[in-house]
Amino acid sequence: MSSPLVVLGATGSIGRQALDVAARLGVEVAALAARRGSDQLLELARMFADAAVVAVAPTGDEREKLSAELGERVGFGADLMEELASRPGRTVINGVVGAAGLRASVAALEAGNRLALANKESLVAGGPVVLDALRRGGGTLLPVDSEHSALFQCLVGESSGAVRRLILTASGGPFRGYSVDRLEEVTPGQALAHPTWNMGRRITVDSATLFNKGLEVIEAHYLFGIPYDDIDVVVHPQSIVHSLVEFVDGSLKAHIGEPDMRVPIQYAVTYPERLDGGFEPFDLTRHTLTFEAPDRQAFRALDLAYQAGRIGRSAPAVLNAADEVAVHAFLEGRLGFLGIAEVVERTLDHVPVVDLHSVEDVVAVDQEARGVARSLLGGAC
Numbered sequence: 536m537s538s539p540l541v542v543l544g545a546t547g548s549i550g551r552q553a554l555d556v557a558a559r560l561g562v563e564v565a566a567l568a569a570r571r572g573s574d575q576l577l578e579l580a581r582m583f584a585d586a587a588v589v590a591v592a593p594t595g596d597e598r599e600k601l602s603a604e605l606g607e608r609v610g611f612g613a614d615l616m617e618e619l620a621s622r623p624g625r626t627v628i629n630g631v632v633g634a635a636g637l638r639a640s641v642a643a644l645e646a647g648n649r650l651a652l653a654n655k656e657s658l659v660a661g662g663p664v665v666l667d668a669l670r671r672g673g674g675t676l677l678p679v680d681s682e683h684s685a686l687f688q689c690l691v692g693e694s695s696g697a698v699r700r701l702i703l704t705a706s707g708g709p710f711r712g713y714s715v716d717r718l719e720e721v722t723p724g725q726a727l728a729h730p731t732w733n734m735g736r737r738i739t740v741d742s743a744t745l746f747n748k749g750l751e752v753i754e755a756h757y758l759f760g761i762p763y764d765d766i767d768v769v770v771h772p773q774s775i776v777h778s779l780v781e782f783v784d785g786s787l788k789a790h791i792g793e794p795d796m797r798v799p800i801q802y803a804v805t806y807p808e809r810l811d812g813g814f815e816p817f818d819l820t821r822h823t824l825t826f827e828a829p830d831r832q833a834f835r836a837l838d839l840a841y842q843a844g845r846i847g848r849s850a851p852a853v854l855n856a857a858d859e860v861a862v863h864a865f866l867e868g869r870l871g872f873l874g875i876a877e878v879v880e881r882t883l884d885h886v887p888v889v890d891l892h893s894v895e896d897v898v899a900v901d902q903e904a905r906g907v908a909r910s911l912l913g914g915a916c
């Protein structure tokens with residue numbers, strides 16, 4: 536059974552599902568963290584009455600309210616979230632959104648903890664730094680992203696020399712089949728209506744642009760040490776095949792199941808064991824599976840991610856930061872849908888590529904790229 540859980544990003548889509556998994560398995564929840572001191576965080580603090588609670592950036596009022604009810608159980612600030620992740624003997628579920636999750640990932644691995652990583656930005660922005668922390672701290676890194684959990688499970692028991700390529704599946708998002716002209720007109724409301732997955736706002740928009748798949752290609756490169764030329768993407772609208780590995784003998788292994796994030800979260804918590812989480816049996820006869828190539832002209836973000844990944848060093852961190860800024864502007868109605876890839880491309884052109892040796896290096900690049908992206912948007916965000 537798992538060590539006590541620290542759930543970062545507890546109020547989000549991944550965080551809530553992680554807490555559901557903990558309740559189903561009867562695993563102790565030792566700590567919860569979120570950005571705001573919201574009513575949702577307070578409600579979770581009541582539900583998990585023994586857990587330490589951290590709000591990273593609460594307002595003054597939120598701080599007062601949380602302190603009044605939770606007393607010494609609550610703390611504030613990003614340093615404290617990092618400290619929660621570094622308490623030894625914990626399984627840390629990182630469901631924070633954005634590059635803000637990096638420090639906690641590094642802290643968890645340096646402390647030798649198991650890190651169940653949903654926060655793909657940790658690896659995209661800080662891949663070399665995260666892998667270095669893994670080597671130094673002797674922790675365990677397990678993917679939560681459904682595609683990477685699928686790949687991980689297909690690779691169990693296989694030697695790296697046996698792998699020909701990794702094939703990531705993509706749902707194609709709400710705009711699959713749209714022409715560039717149609718994409719020009721799409722609204723944030725349409726982009727937020729994902730056909731198969733119910734997720735946070737940033738990843739949902741990233742799924743609509745295929746940017747998310749690009750981030751996942753980079754994540755797969757760092758997790759499995761596979762060159763970009765051997766990582767492919769195929770659109771699979773039903774989201775039943777979560778990803779595949781092709782081997783040198785021509786065999787393919789696929790990981791299949793309902794699109795339910797609690798399954799990969801549970802696996803990351805219980806690995807190498809598999810436990811009965813109470814999920815319904817899968818009925819193959821109810822599904823027809825289709826696969827098609829992604830439209831790389833209409834959805835340019837995918838190739839931008841490959842490009843940044845191949846450049847390596849700090850380029851993926853720039854890519855991620857520019858996208859975070861651009862998605863925010865799109866959601867606020869200050870940038871068109873196609874403008875997201877444009878801002879990312881132009882930011883990549885402007886920010887010099889450097890080596891990343893530490894979290895501070897990543898943070899510096901992240902800040903620089905955000906500044907450039909904001910200035911490209913007219914300084915209005």
Ligand SMILES: NC(=O)c1ccc[n+]([C@@H]2O[C@H](COP(=O)([O-])OP(=O)(O)OC[C@H]3O[C@@H](n4cnc5c(N)ncnc54)[C@H](OP(=O)(O)O)[C@@H]3O)[C@@H](O)[C@H]2O)c1
Pocket residue numbers: 543544545546547548549550568569570571572573591616629630631632633635653654655656679680681732733734735736737738796
């Ligand atoms: N949702 C999915 O199905 C899914 C699938 C695969 C991978 N992922 C990845 O998992 C991560 C989380 O996605 P999500 O969909 O769960 O996002 P989400 O629903 O938007 O939740 C984000 C969580 O992160 C917290 N947070 C935001 N900024 C923070 C900061 N600076 N410090 C600490 N906490 C912060 C939020 O707290 P507040 O509520 O207080 O703002 C919230 O709890 C992303 O990296 C995403 O790519 C998600």
